[in-house]
Amino acid sequence: MLTRWRVWLNDPDRPRLRMPFVLGIIAVAFVMQIFDPSPASRMLLLGLSGLLWLSYRWTRSLQHGLSFSRGRRYGWAQVGDRVEENFELINGSVLPLLWIEIEDESTLPGYTARRVESTGGHSTKRWVLDMICARRGVYQLGPMRLRFGDPFGLFEATRDYPTSETFVVYPPVSRLPHIELPRGAAAGVAQVRRRALERTTTASSVRHYAPGDELRAVHWPLSAKHDQLYVKEFDLEPSGNVWVILDLDSRVHVGQGADSTEEYAVIFAASLVNAMLAEGRAVGLACSGSAPTLIPPSRGSDHFWRILRALAVANLAPDLPLAQFLGGAASALGRGLTLVLVTPAVQGDWLARLVGLQRQGLAAQVVLIDPATYAGSGVSEQAAMGLAGRLAEAGIAMTRIQRGYQFAPIFRGKRQGRQEYVIGATGRLIARPTEE
Numbered sequence: 001m002l003t004r005w006r007v008w009l010n011d012p013d014r015p016r017l018r019m020p021f022v023l024g025i026i027a028v029a030f031v032m033q034i035f036d037p038s039p040a041s042r043m044l045l046l047g048l049s050g051l052l053w054l055s056y057r058w059t060r061s062l063q064h065g066l067s068f069s070r071g072r073r074y075g076w077a078q079v080g081d082r083v084e085e086n087f088e089l090i091n092g093s094v095l096p097l098l099w100i101e102i103e104d105e106s107t108l109p110g111y112t113a114r115r116v117e118s119t120g121g122h123s124t125k126r127w128v129l130d131m132i133c134a135r136r137g138v139y140q141l142g143p144m145r146l147r148f149g150d151p152f153g154l155f156e157a158t159r160d161y162p163t164s165e166t167f168v169v170y171p172p173v174s175r176l177p178h179i180e181l182p183r184g185a186a187a188g189v190a191q192v193r194r195r196a197l198e199r200t201t202t203a204s205s206v207r208h209y210a211p212g213d214e215l216r217a218v219h220w221p222l223s224a225k226h227d228q229l230y231v232k233e234f235d236l237e238p239s240g241n242v243w244v245i246l247d248l249d250s251r252v253h254v255g256q257g258a259d260s261t262e263e264y265a266v267i268f269a270a271s272l273v274n275a276m277l278a279e280g281r282a283v284g285l286a287c288s289g290s291a292p293t294l295i296p297p298s299r300g301s302d303h304f305w306r307i308l309r310a311l312a313v314a315n316l317a318p319d320l321p322l323a324q325f326l327g328g329a330a331s332a333l334g335r336g337l338t339l340v341l342v343t344p345a346v347q348g349d350w351l352a353r354l355v356g357l358q359r360q361g362l363a364a365q366v367v368l369i370d371p372a373t374y375a376g377s378g379v380s381e382q383a384a385m386g387l388a389g390r391l392a393e394a395g396i397a398m399t400r401i402q403r404g405y406q407f408a409p410i411f412r413g414k415r416q417g418r419q420e421y422v423i424g425a426t427g428r429l430i431a432r433p434t435e436e
Contacts, residue, residue: 015059015155022052022154055154058095062148063157065093068102070113072141077133078170079258080409084130085141087113094121100148108139108167134258136171136266136312140164170308171263174271174407179399181242181338182363206230240281241297243333243362244269245326247343248289250316254344254377259403261344261369262316267407268367269342270311274410277304285310286333288325290317294332326353335361344369346383348390355394366391366398373403 017023029045032038066089073084091097097119104113111131119125142164149156206219209229217231246269253261269285276283277299284297285307293310295303322345330353333339339362341354346368358364368387371379384400391398 015056015063015149015157017154018149018156019154022048026052051152052154055150055152058150059148059155059157061093061095062091062097062150063159065091066097066100066146066148066159067092068144068146068159068161070142070144072165072167076168076170078409079133079136079172081133081169082130083108083111083133083167084128085113087127087129089117089119089125091119091121091123091125096120097148098151100146103145103147105143105164106139106141108133108141108169109135113144133169136169136263138309138313139167139169141167168309168312170312171266171270172407172409173274173308174267174409176268176271176275177399179272179365179367180397181340181365182397205233207233240279241337242272242276242281242283243297243337243339244272244283244285245329245339245341245343246285246287246289246311246314247322247325247341247345248287248314248316249321249325249345250318252322252343252345252347252371253316254371254374254379255403261371261374264369264401264403264405265342265344266311266314268369268401270308271407271410272340272342272367273307274304283307286325286329287311287314288317288320288322290315292320292325294329296332297337321350323350323353326350326357330357330360333357333360333362337362339364340367341365342367342369344371346371346379346387348387351387351390351394354396358394358396364396366396368398368400370400370402 026045026048029041029048032041033045068090069088071086073086074081077083089100097117100117100119102113102115102117106112108131111129113129117125117127142161144161146159146161147156148159206222207230209218209223209231213231219230219232222230246265248262248265253265255261255263257263269287273283273285280299282297282299283303285293285295287293287310291313293314295307295310322343339354339357341364343350343366354364354366368384370384371377372381372384388398388400
């Protein structure tokens with residue numbers, strides 16, 4: 001019998017007694033009523049027993065009649081967008097719900113659904129929570145736990161909602177200053193001075209056959225006319241395909257939060273990928289950091305969102321210097337493409353690796369997220385100018401992005417504000433976005 005009582009008390013589906021000392025008072029009153037009956041002990045025994053029973057039944061009724069739901073307006077957001085969630089609390093019991101604590105374990109920075117609510121019997125309460133997303137990343141919304149009880153605070157029940165959803169906050173995509181990117185040597189349309197036997201779209205000249213030349217390059221009509229073999233030479237043409245290399249070595253980044261070289265670099269990389277894809281180029285991403293990423297060049301909206309998600313979770317790490325990262329990625333970068341390196345590193349110890357990639361057939365350009373414009377960074381203006389000079393000697397152009405650069409977002413608009421409802425001329429209710 002004692003074991004069954006203990007199991008009943010520990011049943012998680014039953015209300016939990018918050019004040020066990022009440023049972024002790026009832027037991028004392030019961031003993032007093034047996035050995036020394038009096039109106040006071042009888043009133044105390046009956047009053048506390050009745051209150052305990054009423055509190056239990058009240059909490060049990062609420063437990064059976066309560067339901068809760070949450071739903072967000074958008075499945076994803078970008079930094080600067082508004083995330084909005086709708087909550088609904090339904091009390092199906094005839095008894096009022098005088099207090100309920102809503103606990104939320106969401107990981108989205110600055111956002112929580114924690115609150116205390118109340119509602120009457122057979123009633124529904126709805127509310128909306130919203131906030132502006134300030135930090136990119138992949139976060140979790142939920143799980144949740146509801147704690148509620150009777151008005152006297154004797155019993156407490158819980159309702160768990162263990163389901164959680166992933167919520168992605170992508171970096172913003174902005175308009176960029178005009179950057180004339182070099183083009184690597186591969187399939188394209190413009191001619192260069194070098195010649196190749198690989199088949200491209202244009203053949204520029206012919207020459208005598210040499211041992212090792214492929215037979216498919218032989219110009220058969222000309223060979224038959226002169227009674228000796230001639231082979232075609234093709235133009236080695238500039239490629240529009242781009243590799244974006246993002247340096248996330250924590251030892252070279254400065255600043256905090258949105259005002260940091262890290263965020264500037266990520267925003268620039270995302271914006272450059274969007275701009276190049278809009279031009280019809282194939283774009284790939286290689287970034288160091290806590291989770292090194294290598295996404296080969298491709299096209300299409302699915303590829304864009306794949307890169308944007310990788311940038312959403314990209315974080316700094318100190319154990320992969322840029323020179324080492326370039327050396328390790330050299331074989332995967334291929335030949336004949338354009339490489340855009342986004343970095344705040346002015347020391348230039350990575351320059352030799354970049355020149356090696358140039359010799360491999362990659363056309364390179366550097367975007368310097370200038371750390372010299374950050375107070376206390378320890379980087380001088382002369383260091384940035386010195387890097388520009390060394391890059392110029394190697395034939396590599398450099399673009400400087402300074403602190404305070406105004407990124408103008410592209411994918412903004414209706415997600416920024418709420419909707420307001422107005423009555424149209426026909427009497428219909430029309431929803432339209434509001435500006436904030």
